[in-house]
Amino acid sequence: LSWGKGLGCNFVMNSCKEWIQANNGRGRSIHPFCSKVKQDPLQTECTDDRNSVALCNLIRHDYELPKKYQNFDSINHVKSGEEGYYGGSVSLADHCPYIQEFTWRSKNVIVRGSHCRFVENNPKPEKNFALESYGIGSKCFDHSDFMWEERSCHQTREWQHWGSGCYKYECSDGRLHILVANYTYTCFYPGQTLSIRINANDWLHRGAIICPPCHELCGEVFAERGEECRMREEAPPANKYPRDTLTCAACASAAFCRILLFVAIIAAFSWRRTHVFIG
Template sequence: MLRDKDGKPLTERGEDGKPPVNQELQVRQWSDRIIKTVTRDWKVRGGTRERTVNVVVTPAVKREVQAHFNCETLEGAELEDQGGDGTAFTHWEKRIFQNEAMTGTVHTDNPIYSRLSLALMEDSGWYIPDYSLASSLSWGAGAGCDFPTKSCKELMALAEEKDSSSPFCNTMMQNAEKTYCTDDDLSVGSCNLVKYSSKIPRIYQNFDSIEGVEDADLEYIGSSVILADYCPYVQEFSWLGGGGVGGGEDPRGTRCDSAENAPDQDSNYALETYGTESRCFAQTSPWEQKSCTMIKQWTSLTGASGTTNSVNLLL
């Protein structure tokens, strides 16, 4: 269905006027003017493996994905390779484009339509999109060529070497006992790293070690969002006990810009404020709650919501 600027199909047609059928996938075969196959070295637990991905290489998509990551050598925008029919080859890769609305999972905080999806509409030959209406995608923005081409295991290792931040995390979810900030700083969240009942595919095993996890269990550990190539990242969640740690009955969310998510006063251990101007801030040390008779440390609260004039800016 995709056409060039002259209205000609990008995929060659057969005698019946339709593209040939890919017998393996049982779909119409696309042209390499639309999707190309790329092979990369992929560092995972146990060494380096060969990883084959499919990328959209149409002009506007290529322009936008290179601009987003600030990578002029990027071949195109990677497509999802998991999820079966209706997901693989038909959505953007979750690991790379996290909360873009055209990734293939409902496990998405704050889904947005970015310039990338509008670019695909432009490349279809059927639309002239208004890019001023696109939402900003913060995930991976300006991160360079490594971000869309390397495994999250390698990206986490590189961030540790450079003593820099990474959008990926390495602590077990465990009922959100430890909090962080989501990548866009719009929410307090928890690392979505969980243990599966069966081994995850070796190409998606991202850890040589995890604090508190036995080596024998590492083959079972990955993100709860499978389509993200099992790469764990911080997600917003709901406090089941309303007031957060130790209080309240009604559940509350963790989005910082929602005043309704403010904890009960008696349970506001991190001195948080929630509202339209609030964002999540990382804390350098545990909070201490002092009274005349005792001192309590809240080691689980390493990310908290606040405003620029709030007392909880311990950066």
């Protein structure tokens, strides 16, 4: 059981409110508890072991919770004085909000799960906006605070849920490397934002992935090889990472654009001569 593993006596003996307040005050993660209200648009997280995309089960109840189950003095984007209506959806957990795996549903039919290990949880290609890859060897990585975007030559669309996703990764040369589509992105320090711009399935996918600490995923792997994670290092400039561009048929190359411009000038000149002659 990984729940609470290694979190110490304070986690076991104190209330979830005390745990949340203490860790917030120290600038630490409050996991396995959470404070993101479950609402549209959905914003997912990762479980502590990074085995699954997860949701915080913090919801607004129709009634004010008993005082002993009110775990927040303030909640982001919640009006002051209404915190008492918010708590975890599971009463057996004293309404402590925590992150948990979930299933994607369509018309009350289960479409897929959120555990990274199972290949059947891969989104359909036309709905894989964040270019996720589920299967053996995949782990959950956090996205940035901005929605992922898809662009074509005629349309731009944003997906109404984001926050985390499952991706393959490698541990080599003392670094964590995250694999997205056919590209490899190297992490140089925890918290580094990897900007993603990849053409796939006739769309330019734009988003970002946040690098976790190297030791979380590669510590044991490197230890078995007699290696270790390298020290924090300044990342290369953004142009050193893969950055696809959107090329539309109307102007597929600079040479083609010049030809189009030349034809347009000739057409305009011919029209002008004809117009003057008729006049």
